[in-house]
Amino acid sequence: MGASAVALALLADSAQAAFRHLIGRWHYLPLVLTPLGLGLAAWLTRRVFPNSQGSGIPQAIAARHLTDQGARGTLVSIRIAIGKILLTLFGLLCGASIGREGPTVQVGASIMFAIGRLSPRRQAGLILAGASAGVAAAFNTPLAGIVFGIEEMSRAFEAKTSMLLIGAIIAAGLTSLALLGDYTYFGTTSVKLGLADWLAVPVCGVAGGLLGGVFSRILVEFGRGLPGATGRAIKRHPILFAAACGLGIALCGLASSDTIYGTGYAQVKPLLDKGMPLPQSFGLLKLVATALAAISGIPGGIFSPSLAVGAGIGFNLSGIFPGTPLDALVLLGMVSYFAGVVQAPITAFVIVTEMTNDHAMVVPLMAAAFIGQAASRLICKDGVYHALSRNFVAAAAPAEVRGRP
Incomplete structure (x- = not known):
């Protein structure tokens, strides 16, 4: 799992570098490449690698809820893992606003499911361990993986699987350390909030949480299927719809000076490390581009892009709080928006803290995460991963019923 996460990370960086090289040669290439690429990726997803679409985390959650081995195998398998890796890389090569961390979760769950075929009674625990190890290895954040x-994955503490989960995370983490060394995903920050700066916490929490709720609601509604003629048209012409989403992403890219493509890591790290400014439109356009990629039906995660959207929100709020350190606002925006999307506030503040190694911001990040979750629930009642997982459970249920004696 650790090796697959590292390989996907390195290949993803290469795919994004290749895309940047291409648009450096012709600025308007995404208007052609991105629609065609997303259309082809959607076709391959549907015809060759079904159930590899999206981030992959809903599939891993759904696989844990199912009890039949055959039904689980439709959501997590070595075939799906291979397709997930190849099509995620292809999406990044075409400029899609997607991440690699969600796919790493489904890949990890698929590997452990394959191992678990030798011990069917432990499959649910093995899927949980593989998914959690995927997060730990993708970000080098072992605590966040736990x-x-x-x-998020189990929404409960299961004593019988705790040692399995921790063991898988340790193994994945050691592999990542051996191959990439010790690093923090977004570098290291050492910012602190003064007493007067605390007003930014609820403002960031509410703004990020509401926008995270809007994003989640979009994905949930499209995941269920839109009603009326629009929904029927999307269902009849999914490849054309994916191409139209690709065109929308390309237009967002042109409007953002080519900053919204890919994971968002290349934009957020310089912002945190050096205070390098982003376009004022970055946060909103990144949100739109990520939503378009997510509803298009291609494989690709929303983890890193969501953190990038949150960073853009924090950057925008720096105009309202000019005396507050910029990197503090960026971190608050990241944790608020991400908590609003997944409605898992503890995961949100732990992962942002581990990614930046800034323990002085733990309490403000905690507060912002819980405010973000509360604000998000005004718009979307459940986190996006669990809401989408129900669609996969419902679709796999007939196979599960057939598999029962």
Whole structure:
């Protein structure tokens, strides 16, 4: 799992570098490449690698809820893992606003499911361990991997699987350290909030949480299927719809000076490290581009892009709080928006803290995460991963019923 996460990370960086090289040669290439690429990726997803679409985390959650081995195998398998890796890289090569961390979760769950065929009774625990190890290895955040497994994947602490989960995370983390060395995903920050700066916490929490709720609601509604003629047209012409989403992403890219493509890591790290400014439109356009990629039906995660959207929100709010350190606002925006999307506030603040190694911001990040979750629930009642997982459970249920004696 650790090796697959590292390989996907390195290949993803290469794919994004290749895309930047291409648009450096012709600025308007995304108007052609991105629609065609997303259309082809959607076709391959549907015809060759079904159930590899989206981030992959809803599939891993759904696989844990199913009990039949055959039904689980439709959501997590080595075939799906291979397709997930190849099509995520292809999406990044075409300029899609997607991440690699969600796919790493489904890949990890698929590997552990394959191992678990030898011990069917432990499959649910093995899927949980593989998914959690995927998060830990993708970000080099072992504590966040544990919290993600408890809060998001299982939404409960299971003593019988705790040692399995921790063991898988340790193994994945050691592999990542051996191959990439010790690093923090977004570098290291050492910012602190003064007493007067605390007003930014609820403002960031509400703004990020509401926008995260809007994003989640879009994905949930499209995941269920839109009503009326629009929904029927999307269902009849999914490849054309994916191409139209690709065109929308390309237009967002042109409007943002080519900053919204890919994971968002290349934009957020310089912002945190050097205070390098982003376009004022970055946060909103990144949100739109990520939503378009997510509803298009291609494989690709929303983890890193969501953190990038949150960073853009924090950057925008720096105009309202000119005396507050910029990197503090960026971190608050990241944790608020991400908590609003997934509605897993503990995972949100732990992962942002581990990514930046800034323990002085733990309490403000905690507060912003819980405010973000509360604000998000005004718009979307459940986190996006669990809401989407129900669609996969419902679709796999007939196979599960057939598999029962």
